[in-house]
Amino acid sequence: MKTDYLAHGKLLLSGEYAVLDGALALAVPTGPGQRLSIRDGERGALQWIGREMDGSVWLEVRFTRDEILKPLAPKDFPSDPRERLLYLLQAAGALQPGFLNRLAGCRVETHLEFPREWGLGTSSTLVANIAAWSGADPYDLLAKTFGGSGYDIACAAADGPIFYRQMPGGRLVEPAAFHPPFAGQLKFIYLNQKQDSREGIRRYREQGKPPSSELEEVSRLAAAMASAGDLEDFRRAVDRHEELVSGWLGLRPVGERLFPDFDGSVKSLGAWGGDFILAAGGSSPETYFRARGYETCLGYAQLVRT
Structure with a gap:
């Protein structure tokens, strides 16, 4: 097994806060993003390693099959990194039945291309990559976990500057010249x-x-x-x-x-x-x-x- 995903970071040039109430925003994807790679791993468990820009490990966790398959319990989004990641995976599983059954036996590595403290989208790029892997809608996955307007999810897949607007029942995303x-x-x-x-x-x-x-x-x-x-x-x-x-x-x-x-x-x-x-x-x-x-x-x- 060998699968790789890449999501771009984000910068909101205009519309901060107001985008939550339907205003048009101007945003740009960053060249640096976050990569997610899936390889064969330990049988019956999911191994997950998160790497900083310099390759150092900032997160290393392991989940058993039973932990992975536990139904998503409605609760506040966790702050602990391990529990937050598990919640994110289970939320993807709730949106895309069958996804969780594929996780045991995988070794996953994420690699940031920018310093984590910069705030360029460590979370949004992770959501976008997990959504791409699972087949879940990335905006639905964001809504179930971190929340927010979704402009950062739009930037994750954008090739250049975009206009973004939340609309009843959906959103507008279009290239900005x-x-x-x-x-x-x-x-x-x-x-x-x-x-x-x-x-x-x-x-x-x-x-x-x-x-x-x-x-x-x-x-x-x-x-x-x-x-x-x-x-x-x-x-x-x-x-x-x-x-x-x-x-x-x-x-x-x-x-x-x-x-x-x-x-x-x-x-x-x-x-x-x-x-x-x-x-x-x-x-x-x-x-x-x-x-x-x-x-x-x-x-x-x-x-x-x-």
């Missing part, structure tokens, strides 16, 4: 801390749904960012987006909070408070951010799958 002539002036900076997306969603929900007019404006901003012909138009859309989300969450934008003297625009990507930000424009952004302790400063072409 986002090929900015100013791509060289876009940088992705890691904030040296991972943000919990589930916690970010909880905070957003506590504030109440934004006005429909503002959700519609977010949709227009996604289109404006994708079609911007120059950096200044792009920056205007970015700045307005930050202003809107700041008002919903009651939080100061990251540019105002951490980088008030930066001479470009700064935008949070995904849940506010961690992971990556986008810097647009500015003079010598690499020098600026690294001087402030943010060593990971990547160009658009370095990170985005195009």
Whole structure:
């Protein structure tokens, strides 16, 4: 037996939080993703090894056949890595009868192509790969486990930038003609801390749904960012987006909070408070951010799958 799967990571350029309430979002898949490989293994058991980008093992577990075949019990999604993985596999089995019977005797290895702490989709790429292996619908599997809008699942299989929108009974996923002539002036900076997306969603929900007019404006901003012909138009859309989300969450934008003297625009990507930000424009952004302790400063072409 020899089977391999690959899912791409994700970055949400616009529509954070608002995508949960039907706003149009602009997202890009990353070049780095996560691979899942299945080989013959120990008879009667499932061996699972999760590897970091450098090949070191971050998770090594073994499940007996009885554990695997236990019916999925309704409960909160576990936080323990072993229990979470088992729950994910059992959820796939609930969606695709017969899948669990194929697991005993397999040795599975996952291999991340980006540092796990970067928040580029360790979970979403795993969901996408397990869905591909099992034959389950990846969006249904996400809904049964981690939850969320599903844009990250769309990115996992995307070849380039996409527009994403949740719709009653489904979703819209279509290619976005986002090929900015100013791509060289876009940088992705890691904030040296991972943000919990589930916690970010909880905070957003506590504030109440934004006005429909503002959700519609977010949709227009996604289109404006994708079609911007120059950096200044792009920056205007970015700045307005930050202003809107700041008002919903009651939080100061990251540019105002951490980088008030930066001479470009700064935008949070995904849940506010961690992971990556986008810097647009500015003079010598690499020098600026690294001087402030943010060593990971990547160009658009370095990170985005195009």
